Amino acid sequence: MPDQELGFIRYFAALPDPRVNRTKKHALSDILGVTLCAVICGADSFEEIERFGEAREPWLKQYFALRNGIPSHDTFNRVLAALDRKVFAACFGHWMADLNTATGLKAIAIDGKACRAAPGDTFSGCLHLVSAWATENGLILGQEAVPDNGHEITTIPVLLKALDLTGAVVTIDAAGCQKAIVEQIREQGGDYVVTVKGNQQTLHRAVAAAFEKSGETEWAGCDMRASVEDGHGRHEERYVTVIKSPEGLPAGWTDVGAVVAVGRERAANGKNASTCHFYLTSLRGTAEELGGYVRGHWGVENGLHWCLDIAFREDENRTRDTNAGANLGVVRRVAASLLKQDAKRGSIKAKRLNAAWDQDYLKQILQGFRDN
Template sequence: MCLVRFLAGLTDPRDRRGRRFPLTALVAAAAAGVLAGARPLAAIAEWTADAPPWALRALGFTVDPFTRSVAVPHATTVMRLLGRLDGDAFDNVICAFLQARAHSRQSGESRRWRAVAVDGKQLRGSRAGGGKAVWLLAAMDHAGTVIAQRQIDAKSNETPAFIPLLDGLPLENTVVTADAAHTQHANGQWLRNHGAHYIAVVKGNHPGLLKLPWHDIGLDHKDRTRGRGRLEVRHLKTVAFRHLDYPGARQALRVMRWRMDLTSKKITIERLYFVTSLPPGAATGEQIAGWIRGHWKIENQLHHVRDTTFAEDASTTRTGSLPR
């Protein structure tokens, strides 16, 4: 699976008379430099300058017919190009590449359901004086593949970006998980209209669920895990309703979690409530519990990796599309 083929679909923002280097080669070299450990734009340019000729040719740079050498760009060239690229178009290209790559690996697998987590991330270093930092909303399937990303308007929040983020994606047999900020009637109705199901977090906006006789409802699933210095026990209960005040909701869920710190022996208890459009019997208690817990993979496998491995929050770049 070749990233360069997908990058060929990007629109070049440069004037035709000033294009010395191919767009795909510049962007592919930036990606390769970052994967090799380069962080600042100057370091990406240095990596490109030091790359062997065969690697530069593979990335798409051309060979001078007279000198037989491969010319490489200056750091300013890379910076100006990345700052002018259409962020939405670039995200669409990268997500299409990641999905195709994941599909080629899973071509022999057949799954009835696909779980997709939606969550936002702030690029802390992009905050200008008196301004707001860049905020991105991403959708990632629970297998770890990012399938969509959008930048949130500086004068808005995550909620209005939920539907535009998922619009155009194949959502049949998809279960969407998100935090309480996205438990909006319009979002639930839109997902059902497009063939998707949801597991929506419920807080004080549905007090009736909190007053149900949960102690009389049978246990659907329980699990026990130990790691990172703590012991966790989780119980899931589900109950079906004829009518819930949320579009397409068929079941109410409660997860009760006991967590013990193995060092201090302190125990904390947490109760979480959800509604889901999945009808009874469509998924097992183990599957539903796995999707609820798996939602936080977007924090561990995407946001955490971008901050710790790629030092995203440490970047103070603020120009154009560069932070994104």
Template sequence: MSCALDQLARANRTPPLAAAVDLFQFLAIVPDPRDPRGLRYPLAALLSAASAAVLTGARSLAAIGEWITDAPRWALRALGFPPDPLTGSVPVPHPGTVRRLLARLDGDTFDRAVGSFLATRSPAGERRVIAVDGKAVRGSRTRDRPAVTLLAAMDQHGNVLVQRQIADKSNEIPAFAPLLDTIDLNGAVITADALHTQHDHARYLRGRGAHYISVVKPNHPTLHDRIRCLPWTEISLDHIERTRAHHRHEIRRLKTAAFRHIAYPGARQALQVVRWRRDLTAGKLTIERVYLVTSLKPGEASGAQIASWIRGHWGIENKIHHVRDRTFREDDSKVRTDGLPRIMASLRNLAIGLHRQMGHRNIAAALRHTARDYRRPLTALGITG
């Protein structure tokens, strides 16, 4: 019996995170937007407290302020709030102070700090696969301004490495290269939807030493027709996968065809993915064919790997965007002031990434678990003081 209990304990133990890594080290790069005269609360303390609050499920600025107000003195001191030299009590900021700070924060630098923190704690030694996708924060729409759109890059472990806000009256295309400029792409594989199947993007990625897997749709008619008209029926199957979940049965088949030359920068192979999907409730069968190009040479990755990377691209939707919408109710949020929608999204990305690193698959359950003990969010952030 004792042997079985030992095995159960090992199975339920969360995977170890990188030692001696705490959020404070990365927040040092974030500039303080406040006037240095009369500052009462350190920037790192305020940002760490906001991060800890979101780790416990705080969905709004009001909830963040309440978490900080209710935190015990030892937790506040560990977060970096200085005690009163006369009474020994630890004063806490008014919720309005936290709101004004987050509204004025440099979003690019804060996202870089969060992404670097998550990346440092991720497993090393494997090829990085990075999915790029955008999301509109619908609740940020005002009468005079469209909803804030955020373009993010996520690795295969569910960590948002970097995020960038799309300029008003623009789209995701001009933000693609600036988004990836701040992270190491050497040897990585970048996946993106058809919007980013652009010649300039392909040249940029190859110039940075990265590979790409890009979806080709009829918005590139010449390239699409050339790939679609290949003799796919005569090409052997590279990979097949069958799954049954969510009341449907799916079969995904992958074929690859090598090219000596194709009218797309750096492209070495064309791919065809055929998805057979049967709804087990209604009995309806749908068949979808998707064509892609990749700069990976034949034999550089197996069919199973390429298929998993293509399917994994939608992880940025399921692991990040869907969780922010359903668990954190992001689209219902009415936060619209200055850069607050983006900063709140960054805090949610941090919380989701950390919970996945600690082995949690159900983020809602992870938030409830973390909220039951003030030590848990601090431990997740690497704060042990």
């Protein structure tokens, strides 16, 4: 028996074991625990998970029974392929939610990511994962795989339903700009900030007209904020304008509090670019507050997606089974979340190496840098 315990294992107590008794050579908690440890420490495939386990077996036996040694890579693959991906993601989500110490309104970014090398019969032609990301703390709160013949539009409501949105501000890109989705967010106790683009032409025209009308009156009654940033050879000016209780919007959009325009003027490498994006929100906040939520949503690209592709090589992962790919995707997102809790040791890649080399550091990572 192991002489110590890692607290996160308790979150999987209710996870059904899909195997029949005769195939349960290895405890489910051992398989999941070794998988997470291996991915944190740099393993990006089932073969690498097995090799990590063999190299670190004496240390792992402090926390896991491992009565029959380290499972084979085929065993890791088969078990992750058989696990219920909704329940599996929910178990990790409960753990991450407990680590999320944000108070008051918390921002949750909902965004999808294609796993290009993993085949899938989705709208993007590959495995496509939609994640809920706590932008303030850098923690994954949930994940839903787009089903075969599916799309993000139908997957987002399923993911939202699994989350506690009480007091949360949910930010979503244009794919989530749907009447039913914003209504669901409000019914679940959250607020929304959604991007308005051409996929909602009537709404987009009405929001643009509201800002044109305000411009004619020299922005009377609008809240505005400008900011300037310089660095790395780049100059960027950002302008946020908020119209509260806007008039002239089409019916059916639940609890609209304001519309937001975010304009950017950017100069880099001798080239200039200008953009303007519109947003619909149930909040009646200031330009500074709402601009912060918009910018926080952009952060999911760098805070999560870029990290998954660069540090975890997710776009290169060729796991063919959709269920195994989705479950391994959850493990990668949890590993990234845990590694981000350490603000002192540089890049995610460097932290993964450090966890592989320093077993005490790995234990800190697994504890979320706090006592379990």
